Amino acid sequence: MNGAAAVSIRNVSKTFGTGGTRALQNIELEFQPGEFVSLIGPSGCGKSTLLRVIGDLIEPTEGEAVVGGKPAHQARLDRDYGMVFQEATLMDWRTIEKNVSLPLEMMGWSREKRRARVAELLELVELTGFESHHPWQLSGGMQQRVAIARALTFNPSLILMDEPFGALDEMTRDRLNLELLRIWEATKATVVFVTHSIFEAVFLSSRVVVMSARPGRVQQIVDIDLPYPRTTETREETRYFELATQVRELLRESHSGRDGAGEGS
């Protein structure tokens, strides 16, 4: 750790198609190693696009993303990050064990090493014993835990998450939030987390990036000064609600005004 940013987004803009939708405009952001940052904003503000720019799954029209000192493209080729999508995207025809070991197979790990690593990861997400099950036999929450385990196979220093808990019910979501924090503390990775839920963003993150409506810009960054480790009690603290209200009001502004300085509705 030499103080270099984990993720550096330099003047990134993205337009889809010639003269088409302008998804992102002049995004400048820096995330420090070990941070937990949430991206939140109205629908269509480009937060998922931005996440994919960081992951080199979408090329920016202007600007660049730098991950761990390398260009995003190189970071992808070097497999420096793990990604979790909203749908677990598990392979139906593979068992849970083989789903998690997919990236390891591709790297040519031996069977013993794969099995050991998968066992480690399943223990981390508390799914030991489900190795021989198939994805459709698991609940939505369990499938996402498998997806998280899979994202952690290479012990990445960066984890990108695109609304991973969006399709789950509130109770499962709350439980998985706690699990995610535990995993984050255990792995000490940097997490970039896209979400629609204000409460989730405030609960999980050290910083919340509020984005404006299309074309997406950074409206404001909110520092979440709640102490870690966070628990269910944290959700009842006054400061938690204050911060959530702050984020909510920023979102309301970003919804109504073009440059976020419009009147609150």
Add this chain to the structure above:
Amino acid sequence: MVNVLKRVGVFLLVLAITCAFYMGYRQLFLSTGWTWPFKVDQYAMPRLQDIVSRLWEPAATEQPPLAQLLVQRALFTAREAAAGFVIGAVVGIAIGVVFHFSNIMRRGFQPYVVGSQTVPILAIAPMVVIWLGGQGLPVWMPVAVISAFLTFFPVAINTLRGLDSTDPRKLELMRSYAASEWSTLWRVKFPCSLPYLFSAFKVAATASVVGAIIGELPSSIQDGLGGAILNFAQYYSLDPSALWATNIIAALLGILFFSIVAIAEHLVVRRAPENVA
């Protein structure tokens, strides 16, 4: 256990109804003498018991029973059909993969792949037999090629559809692993297209048997079912039951091929159960 009994029960019921329908139709038309849609006499529709018992009678004078002859012929045709299935499947998958990766190849050749199925293989068969037979290949190989001709098409079409319809999110996942095209093809696209592939294999199983029979017909090949059909068709007015019995054996062969593929599908394709109304 109850399920198995139910299935057996349904099978017996369907069998019984089919036989009853046949005999009933026959009896009705015999007694009334109606001639539409066709005239019924003991040549047009032999008695069921005659058809079945014919199998145990000698195929011709001083010959083993018909059943034995037909089974031998069926095995001969089965070999051609199996070879044709394998050749057709390999060619079909190859075409599907090439079309999937190369738009130019697809636009250039797809019309001809589709059009190839309109060529009457019955007409081409003798030429294929003479050409390949002249190369010193055993006589069943050209028929296997003809059988492959009917087999490759459904496999090609469905391979292409299966590969093209892979979940884009899975493809995105593989890109996030910087996976090579080959890796993605082998680990994701192929497994995703297995259901399509097997549905094509089931069609292809039948097509391979049909192709083998058609291939034998004009090629003066005596040793297969095609030869048996031609033979008994010639003597139909003397011995109608023989041709009906041949049909039954041919039907069983087709169903056997299909069942093998269906069982293979059951073993290989593990999917979430379908959710439909």
Add this chain to the structure above:
Amino acid sequence: MRRLRRAVAEWAPALLILVLGLAGWEVAVNAFGIQKFLLPKPSEIAAAFWDQRSILWPAGWYTFTEAFWGFVIGVSFGIGAAVVLARFRAVGSALMPYFIAASAIPIIAFAPIANAWFGIEKSSKIFIAALLCFFPVLVNTLRGLTSVKPQQVELMRSYAARDFTVFKRVRIPTSLPYVFASLKVASVLAMIGAIVGEYFGGSQQQLGIQIKNSAALFQFETAWAAILVACILGVGFYLAVSVAEILTMRRYPSAERARR
């Protein structure tokens, strides 16, 4: 103008392949000394095609009508039976394995018996073609009619829709891709049925007999020209079904999207 240019770009590779293929064929026959029996030159086939057109085209058309009527009858019964079985679900699903097994039977083996029943004129070939078309269309239509998502049925029921309305507005559009896929297969099967049926016994007016006879008389250019006629008619039939599919799907854009 742009659509025309796009259409040309789409078809250009295929046309190029056609030209190269024919040219290569013509050269190869000479270069390799391929016997006329196996493969005449395209130029010779074209010549025979033109010379014999007054015989071949009527014969082709005659055979095509056998396939066409067999197709119509087989498809009508197939769809009709599927509609009935979709209504009586238990019977339909109990019988489905048998229909699938039936479509695995090489029905072509029945052609000589059909000839014994109906004589060697049209009817026997129509019968075989219809029989060939019936089962695949039945199986696929039934599958399509019963592949509706439960949520869609529930939605219709929440509108107090009668069974018939559910059928018309949900099941029919859902089944269209399946039906048309089976119709395209059936069009090919019908032609096969007609020609193979003729092989077992037919008259001079039929294309299959033309092929058989001209081959027997060593007039291979004519035989190939007759094969060409069969191909043209087969392709035309298939295209007609495809056009019908496009026109019908236009009314049901969601079914169109599902097809893709």
